[in-house]
Amino acid sequence: MNEPVQNIDAVHERDLEKLLADMGKLEEFKQGRVLCKFCGDRITTANIYSILPESGSINFICQKPECIAQLFEHMDGKRPQ
Amino acid sequence: MWTFLLALLLALPIGVAVAVAIGIVIFLHPDHTKKWVATIAWIVSVFYKKAEYLAIKWEIEGDLNVFVNRLESNIIREFPRVSIEWSATEDSENVVWEENRVILVMHDRKHKSKNVVHAALLFTSKTLLQNTSFHISKTQKRSMELFATLKILEQERSGVVPQFMADYFAPQVQSDEALKELIRQYTVIERIGAFFPILIQEIHCLGNKVFLEETKKEKTIAEVKGLVEFLIEFTEREVGDTKTPTTFVGDFMRCAIRVVASRAVRERGDVEKHRDDIDGLLQRSLENVYLIGSDQNMNRKFVDDVVSGVLQDFERVQLRKTYRFRGKIKIGGAWREVGTYLVHLHNPDAEDYLFTKDKLEKENARP
Structure with a gap:
């Protein structure tokens, strides 16, 4: 019963505003100025896949398959999740 | 109880x-x-x-x-x-997030x-x-x-x-x-149940290895391609086929796969040839050696005899798993359901993560 555990950090879409407010990104998000790190599309509650705080900035990734694949490539070599 | x-x-x-x-x-x-x-x-x-x-x-x-x-x-x-x-919830005042951690x-x-x-x-x-x-x-x-x-x-x-x-x-x-071609290949490999037990297991191990001094990516890419092709050739072999290669050695993955399925060799009871060849693979400090063949009783017993001989020769080598999968092979051009028998030998003394150029060349030059 002592298996190692891998935490997956998650936020429910209902709590997204609370998290974004803490990150200082809520106003940008509400104004539609938050873009996908990889494809540049506008991020909305409906198309968001994940958030990646990195090097002092907050990155957003949309649900497009190619953007998710690029995120995984990008994450390889960073600290294990 | x-x-x-x-x-x-x-x-x-x-x-x-x-x-x-x-x-x-x-x-x-x-x-x-x-x-x-x-x-x-x-x-x-x-x-x-x-x-x-x-x-x-x-x-x-x-x-x-x-x-x-x-x-x-x-x-x-x-x-x-x-x-x-949860990084944030309705009920909690705390909002938790960290650098370099993806939040889904x-x-x-x-x-x-x-x-x-x-x-x-x-x-x-x-x-x-x-x-x-x-x-x-x-x-x-x-x-x-x-x-x-x-x-x-x-x-x-x-x-x-x-x-x-x-x-x-x-x-x-x-x-x-x-991408389509690779997915086709994995589908073929999965037909004998080898996608996770061999391919993913070895790729996962490869991810933890570091090759120092030189960038080896093009070579490791080719080796993974070679492993996939070997598994496909094994999967698509016809019964009685003696032309398909019987051994794959992964110099970077530090693993080998040996097909033990020849009816002629089995009927001769020629355990020694396989035993000597696998001993040779283990002397090259390969971490994992897989024996794969038909799950028919006669063949399974033959594989077990080979494994017993190898375990006598290498006291530190461990028999880690034996698996029996349902699979398909070609008989007279038609697919027939048969079982596959897979034995996983593990050499704990060969577990390593850092490889210099010299070390790799030395290990791979051994017989």
């Missing part, structure tokens, strides 16, 4: 006995229990929104951890159990299939195929992520497969011929 437990249950009042029986099931199968509780929590969430947190968390943890349990019964690696941690956004009940698909994709990439981008090509990694995720979802949550196919698998694979 079971007789004692049964006697104990019979001696108890019915309500207590049922509660104890449920407790035992929960204790023995915590991840299956999570899946069931998640189903109930989704129903409750129609009236009580906060139940969605439990439903999402336990549905994903149940699905992925049941898969990990199943996977570990087929391979020697151990993988971590998944735990969903979970959606409400209308899109709950997406939650499982998104978490399965992340698990495949970050756990099963962790750090493999250093050694395999983007197309190789993406194809393995897609195929492995498909297999996870097929086994644990088949209801979300159509969504995964429509949103992720088909759009990527249909438009990319290289």
Whole structure:
């Protein structure tokens, strides 16, 4: 019963505003100025896949398959999740 | 122990006995229990929104951890159990997030299939195929992520497969011929049940290895391609085929696969040839050696005789797993269902993670 555990950090879409407010990104998000790190599309509650705080900035990734694949490539070599 | 437990249950009042029986099931199968509780929590969430947190968390943890349990019964690696941690919730004042940690956004009940698909994709990439981008090509990694995720979802949550196919698998694979070809190859390999026990296991190990001094990526890409082609040739071989190569050696993956399936050799009882060849592979400090062949009684006994001989020659080598899969091979041009027998030998003295150029050349130059 002592298996190692891998935490997956998650936020429910209902709590997204609370998290974004803490990150200082809520106003940008509400104004539609938050873009996908990889494809540049506008991020909305409906198309968001994940958030990646990195090097002092907050990155957003949309649900497009190619953007998710690029995120995984990008994450390889960073600290294990 | 079971007789004692049964006697104990019979001696108890019915309500207590049922509660104890449920407790035992929960204790023995915590991840299956999570899946069931998640189903109930989704129903409750129609009236009580906060139940969605439990439903999402336990549905994903149940699905992925049941898969990990199943996977570990087929391979020697151990993988971590998944735990969903909420960065922010309605009830909590605390908001928690860290640099370089992906935060998945979970959606409400209308899109709950997406939650499982998104978490399965992340698990495949970050756990099963962790750090493999250093050694395999983007197309190789993406194809393995897609195929492995498909297999996870097929086994644990088949209801979300159509969504995964429509949103992720088909759009990527249909438009990319290289990806399509690799997926075709994995489908062939999976026919004999070797996708996770050999291919993913070895690629996972490769991700943890560091080759110093030189960039070896083009060589490791070629080696992984070679492993896939070898497994396909084995899968598609005709009975009686003696032209297909019988041994694959992964210089970077530090593994070897030996086919032990020749009827002529088996009927001669020629254990020594295989034994000597496998001894030679183990002398090259290969970490894992797989013996693979037909699951027919005669062949299985022959493989076991070879393994016994090898284990006598190398006291430190361990017989880690034997597997029996249902598979298909060609007989007279037609596919026939047969079993596959796979034996996994592990050499703990050869476990290593840092490789200099000299060290690799020295190991690979051995007979």
